[in-house]
Amino acid sequence: MIRFENVSKVYTRGARPALEDVSVDVQRGEFVFLVGASGSGKSTFLSLVLREHRPTRGRIYVAGRDVARLSSWRVPKLRRELGVVFQDFRLLQNKTVYENVAFALKVIGKPRSVVRDAVPEILDMVGLSGKEKRMPTELSGGEQQRAAIARAIVNRPQILLADEPTGNLDPTTSLGIMRLLDRINSTGTTVVMATHDDEIVNEMRRRVVELSDGVVVRDEASGVYGERESILPEVGRSTVLDTPARGVRRLSAIRRPGHEPARAFTHGEA
Amino acid sequence: MRFQFVAGEVAAGLRRNTTMVVAVVLVTFVSLTFVGAAALLQTQIGKLKDDWYDLVQVSVFLCPTGSMMPTCASGEATERQIDAVRDIIDTELADEVEAVYLETKADAYDAFTERYPNGYQGTQLTEDDMQASLRLELADPEQFAVVSDVLTGRDGVELVEDQRAVFEPLFRTLNVATLLAAGLAGVMLLAAVLLITTTIRLSAVSRRKETEIMRLVGASNLFVQLPFLLEGAIAAVTGALLACLGLWLAVRFLVTDWLERSVDWVAYVDSGDVLAVAPFLVLVAVALAAVSSVVTLNRYTRI
Numbered sequence: 001m002i003r004f005e006n007v008s009k010v011y012t013r014g015a016r017p018a019l020e021d022v023s024v025d026v027q028r029g030e031f032v033f034l035v036g037a038s039g040s041g042k043s044t045f046l047s048l049v050l051r052e053h054r055p056t057r058g059r060i061y062v063a064g065r066d067v068a069r070l071s072s073w074r075v076p077k078l079r080r081e082l083g084v085v086f087q088d089f090r091l092l093q094n095k096t097v098y099e100n101v102a103f104a105l106k107v108i109g110k111p112r113s114v115v116r117d118a119v120p121e122i123l124d125m126v127g128l129s130g131k132e133k134r135m136p137t138e139l140s141g142g143e144q145q146r147a148a149i150a151r152a153i154v155n156r157p158q159i160l161l162a163d164e165p166t167g168n169l170d171p172t173t174s175l176g177i178m179r180l181l182d183r184i185n186s187t188g189t190t191v192v193m194a195t196h197d198d199e200i201v202n203e204m205r206r207r208v209v210e211l212s213d214g215v216v217v218r219d220e221a222s223g224v225y226g227e228r229e230s231i232l233p234e235v236g237r238s239t240v241l242d243t244p245a246r247g248v249r250r251l252s253a254i255r256r257p258g259h260e261p262a263r264a265f266t267h268g269e270a
Numbered sequence: 271m272r273f274q275f276v277a278g279e280v281a282a283g284l285r286r287n288t289t290m291v292v293a294v295v296l297v298t299f300v301s302l303t304f305v306g307a308a309a310l311l312q313t314q315i316g317k318l319k320d321d322w323y324d325l326v327q328v329s330v331f332l333c334p335t336g337s338m339m340p341t342c343a344s345g346e347a348t349e350r351q352i353d354a355v356r357d358i359i360d361t362e363l364a365d366e367v368e369a370v371y372l373e374t375k376a377d378a379y380d381a382f383t384e385r386y387p388n389g390y391q392g393t394q395l396t397e398d399d400m401q402a403s404l405r406l407e408l409a410d411p412e413q414f415a416v417v418s419d420v421l422t423g424r425d426g427v428e429l430v431e432d433q434r435a436v437f438e439p440l441f442r443t444l445n446v447a448t449l450l451a452a453g454l455a456g457v458m459l460l461a462a463v464l465l466i467t468t469t470i471r472l473s474a475v476s477r478r479k480e481t482e483i484m485r486l487v488g489a490s491n492l493f494v495q496l497p498f499l500l501e502g503a504i505a506a507v508t509g510a511l512l513a514c515l516g517l518w519l520a521v522r523f524l525v526t527d528w529l530e531r532s533v534d535w536v537a538y539v540d541s542g543d544v545l546a547v548a549p550f551l552v553l554v555a556v557a558l559a560a561v562s563s564v565v566t567l568n569r570y571t572r573i
Contacts, residue, residue, distance in 0.1 A: 050486070072491070073490075073491065075488075076485075076488040076489060076490045076491070077488065078488070079485070079486060079487065079488035080487070080488035081488075082488075084486050090479065090482070090483065092479055092480060092483065103480075103483065104483070104487040106275045107275070107483075107484045107487060107489035107493060107494075108487060108488055108489055108490075108493075109272045109493065151483075151487075155487065155488075
């Protein structure tokens with residue numbers, strides 16, 4: 001369904017490539033997690049599938065089309081086979097939930113009757129029936145993401161791309177979104193999801209493709225998120241950290257003849 | 271569905287950018303009024319010239335019946351007199367005169383009915399009211415004096431007229447006015463293009479989110495850009511229609527109602543001429559909007 005053949009992408013000449021010699025084959029109906037640190041190339045991967053950019057080298061096939069050689073005027077047709085959801089939902093704030101989902105059909109010229117049938121059905125599927133008339137600001141984060149997912153799949157795309165769809169959500173809400181994506185996947189839609197959420201990846205046990213600096217470093221079926229890099233480098237005792245700070249209690253003072261004994265320093269005194 | 275959607279988007283866009291849209295309407299209105307004025311001035315010049323004007327420089331009017339000129343004492347110019355005049359032209363004026371045309375009374379009547387289909391100042395004239403003439407094309411238009419000296423006073427010749435002397439200063443004035451109007455129109459048109467460009471850009475930026483979603487769900491390029499194109503076109507065409515209305519009112523009240531009553535021997539531009547110019551003005555407006563849109567949209571709503 002999606003095939004990358006030795007794909008490299010360089011945004012500005014001379015810069016480090018965002019993707020380097022990436023070969024990945026995603027089958028129809030698969031669920032794939034794309035993991036890796038920020039800047040590892042996950043978003044570039046998705047934008048190449050969407051044909052927002054062309055690869056610098058290599059071939060990309062999406063839904064049977066050679067994306068790199070696709071002429072601009074055929075791109076809309078490709079994108080109708082793709083649904084996309086983002087971390088920040090990207091709902092139109094001046095439209096209701098219903099209008100947001102209907103918008104995706106209207107702008108590709110679907111007849112009114114199709115819109116009237118498809119939108120309530122899809123809103124029901126994502127669990128938003130009864131909230132058609134709400135504005136996005138009146139929805140919780142999870143509900144907003146459900147509306148965004150409804151918009152992405154209302155045209156029944158073959159592939160759903162999700163760029164950190166749970167990035168703005170709490171763990172419980174994230175789980176609900178994952179169940180929804182899983183259900184969409186079970187209807188035969190191929191799902192590719194870029195994520196940082198190790199709990200979700202570890203729990204779902206689906207195929208994991210890990211990118212690091214634009215290179216595929218791991219591609220395993222039923223994988224886990226893998227080792228996280230620790231936040232701070234591990235260090236032993238360092239002179240800086242072990243140097244006593246000011247305000248340390250001094251227990252004894254040097255006595256000098258003819259002088260009052262100095263008062264012991266106590267915590268907080270100079 | 272498509273039509274309704276696009277119409278809704280256009281209406282929303284026009285509402286959101288009202289001040290800019292009004293500015294576009296006014297600038298196209300003013301610029302196209304100048305374009306129209308230039309066109310009408312040229313039409314007026316065309317109306318003042320008769321069929322011979324561009325072809326010949328000298329008209330030799332032959333004696334009609336009842337002329338008081340001494341050379342016409344024998345009445346209407348006879349064939350022999352005309353032949354004699356032509357002989358003189360062919361011999362004495364061979365160097366000066368390039369070509370000679372004879373306009374008979376019948377020819378003159380045809381030309382007259384074509385120019386004044388409803389009669390002249392309320393009177394229907396007949397062929398007998400017309401005057402035959404010889405029309406001379408000169409090798410050098412400055413040589414009128416020589417030709418006039420030779421032909422004036424010949425039998426059968428009533429009057430030798432350098433027709434350029436009458437109209438040339440007026441035409442020069444009208445041409446200068448045309449140039450002025452066209453120049454101003456050019457500047458204003460440039461302003462219009464820049465303004466339409468800015469308006470479309472503002473509109474595109476304010477609807478960035480919508481267009482981004484449209485791109486992602488696979489709306490065609492045309493569908494994404496059409497609302498912006500139409501916004502620019504509607505504003506520009508409104509300006510053009512206002513310009514047509516302004517010109518029509520100006521012609522109606524300044525020319526037809528006022529000038530024509532004061533100086534009534536001249537054929538003036540009328541409302542019909544404004545109507546003839548109008549489609550051209552609307553076309554210019556559409557072209558303006560199209561050029562501005564192409565320049566802007568490829569930058570701001572690229573797939």
